[in-house]
Amino acid sequence: MTEARDEVDSRDRLLLERMAAGDRAALETLYRAYHGGLTRFLSRLTRRADLIEEVINDCFWIAWRKAADFHGDSRVSTWLMGIAYRCGLKALRQRGDEPVDDYALREGRGPSHDPDEDRQLRDWLGKALEHLSADQRLVVELVYGVGNSLEEVAAIMQAPVGTVKARLFHARIKLRNVLPVLAGETPAQREKLS
Amino acid sequence: MTSEKNSGTDCTRAWEIMPWVLQATAPQEQGEWLMHHLAQCEACSTEFAQQSRLRSALALPADVVVDVDAGFRHLLERIDAPEPATLPALRPVSRWTRILAVAVLVQAIGIGALGARLWSDEAPQYRTLSQPALVEPAGAIRVAPVPSMTLANWNQLLHDFDLRVVDGPNAAGAFTVVPKGSPARSTHLLQELRASHSILLAEPVDDTP
Numbered sequence: 001m002t003e004a005r006d007e008v009d010s011r012d013r014l015l016l017e018r019m020a021a022g023d024r025a026a027l028e029t030l031y032r033a034y035h036g037g038l039t040r041f042l043s044r045l046t047r048r049a050d051l052i053e054e055v056i057n058d059c060f061w062i063a064w065r066k067a068a069d070f071h072g073d074s075r076v077s078t079w080l081m082g083i084a085y086r087c088g089l090k091a092l093r094q095r096g097d098e099p100v101d102d103y104a105l106r107e108g109r110g111p112s113h114d115p116d117e118d119r120q121l122r123d124w125l126g127k128a129l130e131h132l133s134a135d136q137r138l139v140v141e142l143v144y145g146v147g148n149s150l151e152e153v154a155a156i157m158q159a160p161v162g163t164v165k166a167r168l169f170h171a172r173i174k175l176r177n178v179l180p181v182l183a184g185e186t187p188a189q190r191e192k193l194s
Numbered sequence: 195m196t197s198e199k200n201s202g203t204d205c206t207r208a209w210e211i212m213p214w215v216l217q218a219t220a221p222q223e224q225g226e227w228l229m230h231h232l233a234q235c236e237a238c239s240t241e242f243a244q245q246s247r248l249r250s251a252l253a254l255p256a257d258v259v260v261d262v263d264a265g266f267r268h269l270l271e272r273i274d275a276p277e278p279a280t281l282p283a284l285r286p287v288s289r290w291t292r293i294l295a296v297a298v299l300v301q302a303i304g305i306g307a308l309g310a311r312l313w314s315d316e317a318p319q320y321r322t323l324s325q326p327a328l329v330e331p332a333g334a335i336r337v338a339p340v341p342s343m344t345l346a347n348w349n350q351l352l353h354d355f356d357l358r359v360v361d362g363p364n365a366a367g368a369f370t371v372v373p374k375g376s377p378a379r380s381t382h383l384l385q386e387l388r389a390s391h392s393i394l395l396a397e398p399v400d401d402t403p
């Protein structure tokens with residue numbers, strides 16, 4: 001897992017170097033590589049597709065202009081996620097919006113082309129994430145979805161590691177209580193860990 | 195499964211390392227320990243299964259559709275757009291600089307107010323020896339109240355005799371007062387003042403050597 005991420009990071013660094021020299025093909029490669037992940041990450045913050053595209057483009061606009069300033073203190077993915085996170089919060093602030101609290105909102109949701117199993121899994125996840133705050137959703141996404149370490153999440157959210165750890169802990173406690181219920185299981189099995 | 199045999203400590207440890215084992219970033223021995231624990235602990239096994247399912251769900255593509263081709267086209271349009279004229283980047287202003295700026299502003303306002311006040315004064319508050327002596331108003335009387343006289347009594351006396359103070363007290367504690375009305379009253383006024391127990395001295399200024 002770590003080796004695979006290291007390989008990806010090496011590729012990303014080369015792309016950034018080429019971007020710093022004005023190579024648009026490198027920009028497109030990086031853009032397409034991260035578009036899906038950033039869309040998923042930002043969808044934990046807002047359900048508006050237009051806003052997500054705007055934030056992704058803000059992020060890559062900055063990356064294009066600042067590519068030469070990347071010193072490699074973190075993975076490129078962590079750097080990009082951090083920029084996207086800050087751009088996302090800024091965009092929401094400028095519009096007077098708050099991160100989505102009602103995660104059940106499905107505006108901008110795509111057509112239901114998933115296999116049944118995926119759709120059930122997605123619905124289960126959507127209902128579970130309703131119980132989390134925006135920051136908790138993002139931490140869960142970054143740890144379970146992206147595979148970041150606590151230190152990387154802290155760098156992305158510009159928060160102390162302890163704060164990230166607390167957000168993850170509380171998110172997991174909430175999920176532990178709601179996931180079995182949402183899956184139709186009896187809560188008896190949860191009693192042991194309570 | 196024999197969950198009762200497992201201590202709470204083991205379950206807590208299992209709880210803490212589950213995300214990192216799922217990420218495959220935990221050390222191999224931690225992963226092996228967890229698998230061994232899960233084989234014995236039903237609750238942790240159930241929890242791990244839930245988290246595995248959560249990870250699978252989070253790995254699904256986003257359910258908000260954002261067109262990657264259109265997005266990249268918009269990005270290139272933005273990059274190619276002529277840049278608006280921008281002001282030179284300002285250096286961030288530190289807190290101390292702001293405090294100093296406020297202090298300078300307050301000083302400037304103070305100096306301005308002082309200057310305006312000095313400018314508005316028609317006559318200086320001092321007199322040089324080369325200047326002629328100030329002309330006392332007609333009918334002025336120099337009055338020395340008893341030392342024990344209170345301010346309230348002094349004010350009452352001024353009110354009763356319809357006087358106003360124009361100078362003093364001098365080195366001897368005497369005030370120069372003038373009648374608010376006609377100076378012609380001065381002679382009678384002088385007698386009344388001298389008759390007052392509160393007044394030690396009442397003399398017309400004109401007669402003072």
